[in-house]
Amino acid sequence: MNIIIAADSFKGSATSFEVAEFIEKGIKRVEPSAIITKLPLADGGEGTVDALVTALNGKYLTKQVTNPLGEKVTAEFGVMESDIAVIAMAEASGLTLIKNEDKNPFKTTTYGTGELIKAALDYGVKEIFVGIGGSATNDAGVGMAQALGVSFKDRNHKEIGFGAEALESIEYIDASNIDRRIKDTKITVFSDVTNPLCGKNGASYVYGPQKGASDEDVEKLDQLLSRYGKILEEQLNIDIIDNEGAGAAGGLGAGLIAFCEAEIYSGIDKVLKMIKLEKYMKSADLVITGEGKMDFQSVQGKAPLGVAKIAKQYKIPVVAVVGSEGANIIDVYNHGIDLVIDIINKPMSLNEAMEDVNELIENAGEKVIRAFTLNNKQFKIEEELV
Incomplete structure (x- = not known):
């Protein structure tokens, strides 16, 4: 029996490799x-x-960078084939780097992500992949751009500070001193969302609450991003407010498009091509995928559905092992998932589930194979009866 396990991480409790x-x-x-x-x-x-x-x-490299709240943190990035780097903004500017009580999208910055890009350039790469999920920020990538040499000044010609709150002070933007190596480097953004920068479907309204924003906050944050977008258009002739993916990672997508000439692609589609998943599918009997929480959003470009799409081309059954099931889980069954197995086996708190995640996922793995072999036995019995 040939089985492929291609699962995403369970955020905060198990990496994708550990889940597998x-x-x-x-x-x-x-x-x-x-x-x-x-x-x-x-x-x-x-x-x-x-x-x-x-x-x-590939191999890992480390760099001390600035975390979302301006403190120092050691972040990893990867290098493959000597001239390709992969960066996850979550390593430097991610939500998991700060405590729940410290969440504040008005204060958090993407400066550390810019420092990671600069570290990759220092290594001499010619291409950089930037994954921009899991952000703690809402600064439209201004911090990232500052780290690369772009200047944002207030009415007194002083450099603004960190966070979305500083966007209100921007009066002048000067990109003439941006790291020149950016122009000679291909930058590709991996994103699982297509939100524009502003509006009810934009960065602030959709993702602000999970970063600590209240209803009043998201309205203010959206106004700040809108103001910034207009200044970009007026001073640099860059119109990114309505671009698909500009609102990803609190507007980091917009910053990467504006200052790094980056192109945004579906993250899972790019990753699946790079790891050559389809090559392994040809001899598989079963595919197991999964993620921390599966719900109606999972059909909008999340990893398990990308896996299922390829598996169905080869008519291979797909089972998803998940940390929890959310609203409208039935939608995933129309997109290639045959069975969803929740790892929770009794009433428990989130902390309990995270502490026992290895045992819970192991038990779910056993359930998957028992269900699969039972189905095969039933199929054989029906075939013999015919």
Whole structure:
């Protein structure tokens, strides 16, 4: 039996590689002879660096950078084939880097992401992949641009500070001193969302609440981004407010488009091509995927549905192991997922689930293989009766 395990991370509790290992252990309890191929996944957020470095035999480099609240943190990025780098903005500017009580999209900055890009340029790469999921920020990538040499000054010609609140002070933008190596480097953005910068479907309204914004806050944040977008258009002739993906990562998508001439692609589509998932599908009997929470948003470019789309081209059954099920889970069954198995086996708190995540995922892995072998036995019985 050939089984592919290609799951995303369970944010805050298990990396994509750990999830695959736990599922494998559960399978081996029932089918010790199963041949299992583990392909760590990510769609641009947490785990993107791990997924590509593992799949492409790359290496890790570290750099001390600025975290969302302006403190120092050590972040990793990957290098493959000597001249390609992969960066996850979550490593420097991610929500997991700050405590719940410290969430504040008016204060958080993407400056550290710019420092990571600069570190990759210092290494001499010619192409950079930037995953922009899991952000703690809403500064439209201004911090990132500052780290690369772009100047944003207030009416007194003083450099503005960090965070979305500083956008209100911007009067002058000068990109003449941006790192010149940017022009000679291809930058590709991995994103799982297509939101514009502003409006009810923009960065602030859709993602601001998970970063600590109240209803009143999101309205103010949206106004700040709109004001900034207009200044960009007036002074640099860059119109990015309505671009698809400009609102990703609190507007970091807009910043990367405006100052790095980046192109935005579906994160999972790009990652699946790079790890050559389709090559492994040709000999697979079963595909197991998964993510921390599966709900109606999962059909909008999330990793498991990308896996299922390819598997269905080869008529391979797909089971998703998930940390929890959200609203309208039935939607995923119309997009290639055959069965969803929730790892929660009794009433428990989130903290309990995170502490016992290895055992819970192992048990789910065992359930997957038992369900699959039972279905095969039933199929054989029906075939014999015919």
